[in-house]
Amino acid sequence: MTDSVSSMIEWLRGRGKILIVCHDNPDPDSIAAAVALRHLILMKTGQDAVLSYGGVIGRSENRKMVELLEITLVPICELNLTQFAVVCVVDTQPDAGNNSLPPGQPVHLVIDHHPPKKKHADIFWIDIRENYGASATILYEYLNDQEVSINTKLATSLFYAIKSETQDLGREWSKADREAYLKLLPLSNNQILYDIIHPQVSRNYFSTFATALKNARIYGEMLVFNLHKVENPDLVAELADFLLRQQGVNYVLGMGWFNTTQILSMRSLNPEAKLGLVIQEMVAGIGTAGGHGMVAGGQVRDIGEDEQSQQDLEQRLIERMFHALNVTQSPAEPLI
Numbered sequence: 001m002t003d004s005v006s007s008m009i010e011w012l013r014g015r016g017k018i019l020i021v022c023h024d025n026p027d028p029d030s031i032a033a034a035v036a037l038r039h040l041i042l043m044k045t046g047q048d049a050v051l052s053y054g055g056v057i058g059r060s061e062n063r064k065m066v067e068l069l070e071i072t073l074v075p076i077c078e079l080n081l082t083q084f085a086v087v088c089v090v091d092t093q094p095d096a097g098n099n100s101l102p103p104g105q106p107v108h109l110v111i112d113h114h115p116p117k118k119k120h121a122d123i124f125w126i127d128i129r130e131n132y133g134a135s136a137t138i139l140y141e142y143l144n145d146q147e148v149s150i151n152t153k154l155a156t157s158l159f160y161a162i163k164s165e166t167q168d169l170g171r172e173w174s175k176a177d178r179e180a181y182l183k184l185l186p187l188s189n190n191q192i193l194y195d196i197i198h199p200q201v202s203r204n205y206f207s208t209f210a211t212a213l214k215n216a217r218i219y220g221e222m223l224v225f226n227l228h229k230v231e232n233p234d235l236v237a238e239l240a241d242f243l244l245r246q247q248g249v250n251y252v253l254g255m256g257w258f259n260t261t262q263i264l265s266m267r268s269l270n271p272e273a274k275l276g277l278v279i280q281e282m283v284a285g286i287g288t289a290g291g292h293g294m295v296a297g298g299q300v301r302d303i304g305e306d307e308q309s310q311q312d313l314e315q316r317l318i319e320r321m322f323h324a325l326n327v328t329q330s331p332a333e334p335l336i
Contacts, residue, residue: 005142005145005146006146008109008124008125009040009041009044009045009146011124011125012041012045012047012086013045013047014045014047015085015086016084016085016086017050017083017084017085017086018041018047018048018049018050018084018085018086018087018088019049019050019052019079019081019084019086019087019088020034020037020038020049020050020051020052020088020089020090021034021052021053021076021087021088021089021090021092021099021100021101022034022051022052022053022073022090022091022092022099023053023054023089023091023092023096023098023099024053024054024055024098024099024100025053025054025055025056025057025058025233025234026053026055026057026062026073026091027059027062027091027164027165027234028061028062028065028136028157028160028161028164028165029091029134029135029136029161029162029164029165030053030090030091030092030135031051031062031065031066031071031073031157031161032136032139032157032158032160032161033090033091033111033134033135033136033138033139033161034051034073034090034091035051035069035071035154035157036136036139036140036142036143036154036157036158037049037088037090037111037139037142038051039143039148039154040139040142040143040146040148043146043148043149044146044148049088050074050079050084051071051072051073051074052073052074052075052076052079053073053074053075053076053100054075054076054077054099054100055100055233056232056233057073058231058232058233058234058235059232059234059235059238060199060200060201060202060205061164061196061197061199062234063199064195064196064199065157065160065196068192068195068196069153069156069157069192070153071157076100076101077100081101081102081105086108086109087101087105087106087107087108087109088107088108088109088110088111089101089107089109089110089111089112090111090112090135090139091111091112091113091114091135092112092114093110093112093114093116093117093128094107094110094117094120094123095117095118096114096117096288096290097287097288097289097290097298097299098288098290098297098299106122107120107123108123108124108125109123109124109125109126110123110125110126110127110128111125111127111128111135111138111139112127112128112129112135113128113129113130113132113133113134113135113137113138114128114130114276114290114291114292115128115130115276115290115292116128116130117290130292131174132174132176132177133162133165133166133169133171133172133173133174133177134161134162134165134166134177135161136157136158136161136162136165136180137162137174137176137177137180139158140158140162140180140183140184141176141180150184150187152187152188152189153189153192155184155187155188156187156188156189156192156193158180158184159181159184159185159187159188159193160188160193160196160197162177162180162181162184163181166181167241169181171294171295172271172292172293172294172295204231205235208227208230208232208235208239209239209242211227211228212225212227212239212242212243212254213335213336214336215227215228216243216334216335216336217332217333217334217335218246218248218249218332218333218334218335219318219322219329219330219331219332220327220330221248221249221250221251222249222250222251222252222253222321222322222325222327222330223243223244223246223249223251223252223253223335224252224253224254224255224314224318224321224332225239225240225243225252225253225254225255225335226254226255226256226310226314227239227254227255227256227257228256228257228307228310229256229257229258229305230256230257230258230263231258232258233256233258233261233263235256236254236255236256236263236264236265237254237265237297239254240252240253240254240265240266240267241267243335244267244268244269246335250268250269250270251266251267251268251269251270251273251325252265252266252267252268253265253266253317253318253321254266254267255310255313255314255317257303257305257310260301260302260303260304260305261299261300261301261302261303262287262299262300262301262303262310262313263297263298263299264279264282264283264287264289264297264298264299264300264317265296265297266278266279266291266295266296266297266298267294267295268293268294268295269294270293270294271293271294272293273293273294274293275291275292275293275294275295275296276289276290276291276292276293276296277324278296278321278324278325279291279296279297279298279324280298281320281323281324282298282317282320282321282324283298283299283300283317283320286300287299287300287301300313
C-alpha cells in the first residue's frame with residue numbers, strides 16, 4: 001500500500017486549499033475519517049484542510065464527540081467551494097445523494113466503505129472497500145502505512161467510529177476493523193469515550209422515543225415506525241437500531257421528516273438481507289439510498305410537512321419494501 005498512499009500524498013502536495021467533506025448529518029465514522037485524513041495530509045505535506053458537512057450534527061453522542069475531541073467542522077453552506085483546489089469526500093461518494101456537494105462539483109479523492117455508486121474516471125483517487133466495516137479503518141491503515149503518529153484524541157475518534165459503526169465488532173466487521181479496534185483502544189482516552197457514549201439528552205429526545213413506540217407497527221417479522229417531523233434526523237437511525245431488539249423482529253424500517261426530506265433508515269438481523277439493494281429498489285424514481293447488508297439509509301426529498309403526504313409516502317414505501325424483500329405483506333399490529 002505504501003507506494004499508492006505515497007502517490008496520493010505527493011499528488012496533493014502544493015495543490016492549494018483542500019476541502020474534506022463528510023456525508024450529511026455526519027456520524028462518528030464520517031467525522032473520524034475526515035479528521036484522520038486531515039491529520040495525514042498535515043503531517044506529510046504541511047498543508048491544512050477544512051472539514052465540512054451538510055445538514056446537522058444532531059445526535060447527542062456526535063455533538064459530544066465533536067466538543068470533547070475539539071473537532072472543527074464548517075457547514076458547507078458557509079463555504080465558497082470555488083476557493084478550494086482539492087475536494088475530498090469521506091464515507092460518502094459523488095452522486096450518492098447523502099452529501100451536500102452541488103451537482104457537477106469536481107471531486108478529487110473518494111474514501112469510503114459503502115458499495116460503489118458509479119464509475120468516475122475523472123477522480124484522481126478512489127479507495128472504496130465495501131468489505132470493511134468502517135471508513136475510519138481505512139484511514140487508520142493510511143496513517144500506519146505512512147508511519148504517522150496517532151495522538152490520543154485522534155485515536156479516541158477513530159476507535160469510537162469503529163466501535164459505533166460495527167456495534168463493537170458485532171455487525172458487518174472485517175479482520176482489518178478488529179485489528180484497528182484492538183490497536184486503538186489502549187491509545188484512547190477512556191473518560192472521554194465514556195462521556196461521548198453517555199451524554200445527557202433533552203426532554204424532546206424522550207418524546208421522540210414515545211412517538212416511535214406509539215406509531216410502530218409490526219408486520220410479521222418486520223417493524224415499521226414513523227417519527228413524522230423531527231428536529232434531529234439522526235434519531236431515525238438510532239431508533240431503528242433500538243427497535244430491532246424487539247423479539248421476533250428481523251427487519252426495521254424507520255422514517256422521519258426533516259426540512260422537506262423524508263429520512264429513511266433500515267436495519268436487519270439477517271447477514272444476507274442486502275438492505276442496500278432493498279432500499280434502493282424502494283426509493284427507485286423517488287429518492288436516493290444506499291447501504292450494506294444489514295444497515296441502509298435513504299432520502300426522499302421535497303415531501304410536504306402535512307400528515308397526508310407523509311402517510312401516502314409511508315404506505316408506498318411499505319408496499320415497495322415487501323415487494324423488494326419478496327415477502328407477502330402481513331396484517332399490521334401495534335407494537336404497544
